[in-house]
Amino acid sequence: MDRIDSSLIALRRIIRTTELFGREIRQATGVTPAQFRVLQIISESGFVTAKTISMRMQVSQGTVTSLVDKLVRDGLALRQKSSEDRRQIHILLTNAGRETLVDAPDPLQQRFVRKFRAMEDWEQAMLVANLERVATMLDAEDLDASPVLATGEIRPAGA
């Protein structure tokens, strides 16, 4: 088998793992990956507007509304009208929401980090360099990449 095949297969394995992980996270937290990601985005800033979430996730506002609806329904987040700009709505976490994040740290990421830490210094450096190279090869330059592995699922745009 040639190297091109090997590399493509490895890449596919990486991607597939993250796909399958969506199911894992749901099992562990009772929250879907998309909802989990919203939770993470909120928690990064304390509170956040729907617009922000929409842009960070590259998803329409309607989608954000529906995601936040579910988080609110399940008592993980709250909506709160902004007093400065009444068009805006601040979305923030409840204690239950914070707990969900704390109690369910990203196992995929943990798995990776744990193994990464076990590597020799030079191995770590090499791995980082190669990952970055691959990312660049795929032309993923100008993306908002936060150091969080929790991925949304690969989903088609609806009709």
Added chain:
Amino acid sequence: MDRIDSSLIALRRIIRTTELFGREIRQATGVTPAQFRVLQIISESGFVTAKTISMRMQVSQGTVTSLVDKLVRDGLALRQKSSEDRRQIHILLTNAGRETLVDAPDPLQQRFVRKFRAMEDWEQAMLVANLERVATMLDAEDLDASPVLATGEIRPAGA
């Protein structure tokens, strides 16, 4: 920024690219990524059973039925009762289905392959090794078998 963050960001970029690519493929072919994958799986073997697709995609049979329904509806695939085992149904491509595959070559993959080919021999070898390593690091399989000494909390990045 430490190496852990760098590596997670790079990984995230890779994953994000493939996510966005799903939209690209839909745009280019009029077929959703899931349906496209089914098309690819069929074409690898000429014809295929629902069970096979289900296993290959790690998805329930009901899902496969619904995906194939759509491909048939759109004239890209056909169902054909097996004569050996009448429980089985062979799924195969129509000409339109084959065309969809041909007309929509994988730009993400091409992109990668082109750049990969341009690399030095030793660089290619190193890249493959690192990708495979990452794939293994993310795989859940060896979780039980891995000699994990660190029982302590692993910080969820970002939070």
Added chain:
DNA sequence: GACAAAACTTCAACAGTCAAAGCAAAATTA
């Protein structure tokens, strides 16, 4: 021949997603 297993489909129920339309609050402009 009765019964279990296998391969599919059907059905009901969700989640995620979008586009388009609607509403309310700012911002801009006349």
Added chain:
DNA sequence: TAATTTTGCTTTGACTGTTGAAGTTTTGTC
């Protein structure tokens, strides 16, 4: 200041992907 446009968000309607459970048909087995 009044009218108009823009901005932020929700609602609605529609569609895909997905599952699990129940049902159908065909095989296989005792």
